[in-house]
Amino acid sequence: MPAATHPPLLDSFIAHLAESDQRVTATRLQVAKAIARRGGHFTAEEICAALPSVGRATVYRNIKLLAEMGFLCRVLLEDGSLHYQVSHRGHHHHLVCTACGLAQDLLGCDIQDLLRTRAGDSGFAVSGHWLEVYGLCRDCQSKAP
Ligand SMILES: [Zn+2]
Ligand SMILES: [Zn+2]
Ligand SMILES: [Zn+2]
Incomplete structure (x- = not known):
């Protein structure tokens, strides 16, 4: 890296x-x-x-x-x-490449409202969330066979 x-x-x-x-x-x-x-x-x-x-x-x-x-x-x-x-x-998530390990910041999260709505259906009060996204970065995709 x-x-x-x-x-x-x-x-x-x-x-x-x-x-x-x-x-x-x-x-x-x-x-x-x-x-x-x-x-x-x-x-x-x-x-x-x-x-x-x-x-x-x-x-x-x-x-x-x-x-x-x-x-x-x-x-x-x-x-x-x-x-x-x-x-x-500030609040953000990561795009974690499972091939090379690169973790890029994913800024601009707009799932909190969705989670509030869904969790609210169970009477749950959301105080936060943690989400990592796994996959392949651009370089690793181009190297893939
Ligand atoms: Zn990669
Ligand atoms: Zn980060
Ligand atoms: Zn978030």
Whole structure:
């Protein structure tokens, strides 16, 4: 997968920490830097492996913090493993390629109203939803026999 870097992630993270009165620690920046260097999605374990000097619990805590702040989103692969990737902030879904693993953001979700209506028939009050779309990306379709 091509390596993409996300330098804006670091700047926004630092700004956001300052705004919410949280400390900008060296460890926090180390975790954010390791994430910004990665292209595509990754597991928390991969970040642990990349940062042997940082405790595992610290890595997990900071990934959770980044996800809560909207800088990372969770990507559920078809095999059930949970990955993270640098996020567009805000609600969106992913188009996950089952051949190369690419997870593209699918912006503009308009199924919440439909779900509200359907779930309302069962007297259920919807608070959210999570949807991943699996298939083949354009490149993998052109490579398919
Ligand atoms: Zn995403
Ligand atoms: Zn693909
Ligand atoms: Zn949605």
